Amino acid sequence: MxxxxxxxxxxxxxxxxxxxxxxxxxxxxxxxxxxxxxxxxxxxxxxxxxxxxxxxxxxxxxxxxxxxxxxxxxxxxxxxxxxxxxxxxxxxxxxxxxxxxxxxxxxxxxxxxxxxxxxxxxxxxxxxxxxxxxxxxxxxxxxxxxxxxxxxxxxxxxxxxxxxxxxxxxxxxxxxxxxxxxxxxxxxxxxxxxxxxxxxxxxxxxxxxxxxxxxxxxxxxxxxxxxxxxxxxxxxxxxxxxxxxxxxxxxxxRQQGALSLETVMEEYIKYAVRYDNHPFNTKYCLCQMLRDRVESPFGKQLHAAQTVGEICEVFGMNEYYTKDHS
The missing domain is CATH 3.20.20.70 (Aldolase class I)
Structure with missing residues (x-):
């Protein structure tokens, strides 16, 4: 029906x-x-x-x-x-x-x-x-x-x-x-x-x-x-x-205009942590956002991360990760 x-x-x-x-x-x-x-x-x-x-x-x-x-x-x-x-x-x-x-x-x-x-x-x-x-x-x-x-x-x-x-x-x-x-x-x-x-x-x-x-x-x-x-x-x-x-x-x-990539990536990570997204999927999506910067020192650091906790560490979000997992 x-x-x-x-x-x-x-x-x-x-x-x-x-x-x-x-x-x-x-x-x-x-x-x-x-x-x-x-x-x-x-x-x-x-x-x-x-x-x-x-x-x-x-x-x-x-x-x-x-x-x-x-x-x-x-x-x-x-x-x-x-x-x-x-x-x-x-x-x-x-x-x-x-x-x-x-x-x-x-x-x-x-x-x-x-x-x-x-x-x-x-x-x-x-x-x-x-x-x-x-x-x-x-x-x-x-x-x-x-x-x-x-x-x-x-x-x-x-x-x-x-x-x-x-x-x-x-x-x-x-x-x-x-x-x-x-x-x-x-x-x-x-x-x-x-x-x-x-x-x-x-x-x-x-x-x-x-x-x-x-x-x-x-x-x-x-x-x-x-x-x-x-x-x-x-x-x-x-x-x-x-x-x-x-x-x-x-x-x-956003009708008001795009935000900085750093802000967007941090917001993405918050959702990834909140909803227990698989770390490899989280890393993949973040690397897509980095585009040509994926070979930069920061990009290589992200690429080396194996867990959501390590991804948060790369972005200086340890406190957020710890708070969510407490």
């Missing part, structure tokens, strides 16, 4: 944190929300792994954890993001997708299917951008989800080699009943160095009545908060989704 319009997440005029592998864990999502993002997507999580998870309420951290048989936390969320987090899954199977969606639907605001990731770990199982060449399977997965869960369903695609094929695919997707569609304005063969095709996103936005979320502008178009709206206008989209620009400095979502 469909949720009422009051409960459903709106995808119009929104600034959105894109799904990013290893980056879109809980600390980054909460930080993006603090800085002004309206909606945050978790990293792509594979249906086969999620289907084996057990839902556990973590009273100590005040989180809901989805724990794999080997005790790894596959997905962790909390009440602060419940109404604004979108769960993105990698799937190539309608029934398995539905099983996972039913497992997590009461803890998230919407469910998204990844149809744009060109990386082998996603495509080798027929997931991600591999789905773009199988529109029947796309329809089957999306219809099954739309009809089977109470939360909005969305998907994220890349553009196809021709404008006509891209528009035709998006029209088919719209007919499944999805609430919105995110479009990365590059083909699956293209990488970040290739310019984003704003004209394709614009054509898609003009061809459907559901919200279209523009993605892919981080390298060329979006350097500041004001650039987000410029990119939205240039693509004719309803909303904008940021990946790399937000990964480098999530305070790009």
């Amino acid at each position: 469909m949720a009422s319009s009051v409960e459903r997440l709106c995808f119009v005029q929104k600034c959105i944190l894109a799904p990013m592998v290893r980056v879109g864990t809980l600390p980054m999502r909460l930080l993006a929300l603090d800085y002004g993002a309206h909606i945050v997507y978790c990293e792509e999580l594979i249906d086969i792994k999620m289907a084996q998870c057990k839902r556990v309420v973590n009273d100590v951290l005040e989180t809901v954890d989805f724990i794999a048989p080997d005790e790894r936390v596959m997905f962790r969320t909390c009440s602060k993001e419940k109404d604004r987090v979108v769960f993105q899954m990698g799937t190539a199977d309608p029934d398995r997708a539905l099983a996972v969606a039913k497992l997590i639907e009461n803890d998230v605001a919407a469910v998204d299917v990844n149809m744009g990731c060109p990386k082998e770990y996603s495509t080798k199982g027929g997931m991600g951008s591999a789905l773009l060449s199988d529109p029947e399977k796309i329809e089957a997965i999306l219809r099954t989800l739309v009809n089977g869960i109470s939360k909005p369903v969305t998907c994220k695609i890349r553009i196809l080699p021709t404008l006509e094929d891209t528009v035709n695919l998006v029209k088919r997707i719209e007919r499944t009943g999805v609430a919105a569609i995110a479009v990365h304005g590059r083909m699956k063969e293209e990488r970040q160095r290739h310019p984003v095709h704003c004209d394709y996103i614009q054509a898609v936005a003009e061809s459907v009545s559901i919200p279209v979320i523009a993605n892919g502008g981080s390298l060329d178009s979006v350097k500041t908060f004001d650039d987000i709206e410029k990119f939205r206008v240039a693509t004719g989209a309803s909303s904008v989704m940021l990946a790399r620009a937000a990964m480098w400095n999530p305070s790009i979502f």
